[in-house]
Amino acid sequence: MLILGADLATNRRRTSVKWRAFPEDVLPLWVAEMDATLPPAVVEEVHDLLTRGDTGYAWPGEYVAAFTEFAADLWDWSVDPVQCRTVTDVMVGIEEMTRILLPDGGRVIIDDPVYDAFPLHIENIRRDTARVPLTAEGRLDLHQLERAFAEARADGSPAVYWLCNPQNPTGTVPTKNELTALAEIAHRTGVRVVSDEIHAPLVDVHADFVPYLTVDPRGITATSPSKSFNLAGLKAGLVVAGEEASDALAALHPVVSYAASHVAIRAHTVAYREGRDWLEQVRAEIRDNRALLGDLLAEHLPKARWREPQATYLAWINLTHLRLGSQPARTLAKRARVALGEGANYGPSGQGYVRMNLATSPEIIREAISRIDDLVDDWQE
Numbered sequence: 001m002l003i004l005g006a007d008l009a010t011n012r013r014r015t016s017v018k019w020r021a022f023p024e025d026v027l028p029l030w031v032a033e034m035d036a037t038l039p040p041a042v043v044e045e046v047h048d049l050l051t052r053g054d055t056g057y058a059w060p061g062e063y064v065a066a067f068t069e070f071a072a073d074l075w076d077w078s079v080d081p082v083q084c085r086t087v088t089d090v091m092v093g094i095e096e097m098t099r100i101l102l103p104d105g106g107r108v109i110i111d112d113p114v115y116d117a118f119p120l121h122i123e124n125i126r127r128d129t130a131r132v133p134l135t136a137e138g139r140l141d142l143h144q145l146e147r148a149f150a151e152a153r154a155d156g157s158p159a160v161y162w163l164c165n166p167q168n169p170t171g172t173v174p175t176k177n178e179l180t181a182l183a184e185i186a187h188r189t190g191v192r193v194v195s196d197e198i199h200a201p202l203v204d205v206h207a208d209f210v211p212y213l214t215v216d217p218r219g220i221t222a223t224s225p226s227k228s229f230n231l232a233g234l235k236a237g238l239v240v241a242g243e244e245a246s247d248a249l250a251a252l253h254p255v256v257s258y259a260a261s262h263v264a265i266r267a268h269t270v271a272y273r274e275g276r277d278w279l280e281q282v283r284a285e286i287r288d289n290r291a292l293l294g295d296l297l298a299e300h301l302p303k304a305r306w307r308e309p310q311a312t313y314l315a316w317i318n319l320t321h322l323r324l325g326s327q328p329a330r331t332l333a334k335r336a337r338v339a340l341g342e343g344a345n346y347g348p349s350g351q352g353y354v355r356m357n358l359a360t361s362p363e364i365i366r367e368a369i370s371r372i373d374d375l376v377d378d379w380q381e
C-alpha cells in the first residue's frame with residue numbers, strides 16, 4: 001500500500017493547515033506537510049502513551065541517542081550526545097542559537113530563494129537580514145556569499161549564515177566541496193554558520209547528504225524528523241553543536257530544552273529507531289511522484305521550467321512563460337483551484353516561480369496539473 005496514496009475524500013478529513021486554509025474545492029499543494037500515513041510503530045507509541053496517561057514532561061536522553069544512531073547509520077556521522085540539546089522545533093532552535101551568536105544584534109544572511117519562514121524568524125529575533133542569490137542551478141554561490149560575509153563583518157559586527165541543507169525550495173544538496181569551501185569562507189570572515197538539516201532524511205539515492213558539522217567544528221545544526229516523518233504536529237527538535245561550538249551550546253538556557261513535548265519526543269524517537277523501512281518507501285514514492293510531475297509538465301505544460309530536485313518533496317517550478325501574472329500561485333489558487341507556494345515569498349529571485357508539494361497521491365498531482373492545464377488553455381485563447 002502507498003504511504004502517500006490517500007484519495008481526495010480521505011485527505012479532506014485532515015484538520016491541519018494544509019487542508020483547512022483554502023476552500024474545499026481547492027487542491028492544497030502548498031505548505032510542507034505530507035499526506036502520509038505514519039510508521040505503524042509511531043502510531044502505536046503515541047496510542048500507548050495516551051492509553052497509559054503517560055503524558056507528563058519529557059525525559060529526552062533516548063531521543064538524542066536515537067538521533068545519533070540514525071545519523072551514524074544514514075550519513076556515517078558520529079555525533080557526541082553531549083553536543084545535543086532538545087528544543088521545541090527546528091525554527092526555535094535556530095532562533096535561540098542565533099540570539100546567542102548575535103547577542104547585541106548583527107546580521108543574519110540567508111539564500112535567495114529560501115524557506116519563506118526564515119525572514120519571519122529573523123524579524124522575530126530583531127536581527128538584520130541580507131540575502132544572497134543562489135546560482136542559476138539553485139546552488140550556493142560561494143563568491144557572492146564571501147562578499148556578503150565580508151560586508152556584514154566590515155564594521156566588526158557579528159554575523160550568522162543560515163544554511164538550508166538540503167535547500168528548500170530548490171531541493172539542491174550542497175556537496176562536500178561546496179560545504180568545505182563555505183566553512184573556509186566562514187572562518188576567514190568570522191561568520192558563524194547555523195545549518196538547518198530538517199530535510200536531510202529526504203535526500204534522494206543519487207545525491208549524498210553531507211552534515212555541515214562534518215566540515216565545520218564551529219557550526220551549529222538544527223534538525224528534527226518532523227518533516228521527513230510528517231510529525232510537525234508533534235513539536236520537538238534538536239540542536240547539535242560542533243566540537244568548537246560548545247560555548248554557544250552552554251549558553252542555551254535549559255528552559256528552552258524543557259519546552260519540547262514528551263509525546264513528541266517519544267514519537268520522534270520511535271520514528272528514528274523504527275521508521276527506516278517507512279522512510280525508504282516514502283522516498284521511493286516521492287521519487288515516483290517527481291518522475292510523474294516531469295512527464296505531466298512535458299506533456300501538458302511544456303513552457304514550465306523545472307529542475308528535478310535532489311532532495312525534499314518540493315518542486316520549484318518556473319511558470320514565467322505561462323504568463324499568469326506577477327503572482328502565479330495566486331492566479332492558480334483563484335482560477336484553477338490549486339494552491340501552491342508563491343515563488344516571490346521565498347525571495348525576490350522566486351518571482352514567477354511556484355513551489356509544489358509532491359508528498360501526496362499521484363491522482364492528486366495528476367488532477368492539479370490537469371486543472372492548471374485547463375486554465376492555461378483558456379487563459380491563452
Ligand SMILES: Cc1ncc(COP(=O)(O)O)c(C=O)c1O
Nearest residue numbers: 032089090091115168196198226
Ligand atoms: C527548511 C525548513 N526548516 C524548518 C521548517 C520548520 O520546522 P519546525 O516546524 O521544526 O520549526 C521547515 C518547514 O517546512 C523547513 O522547510
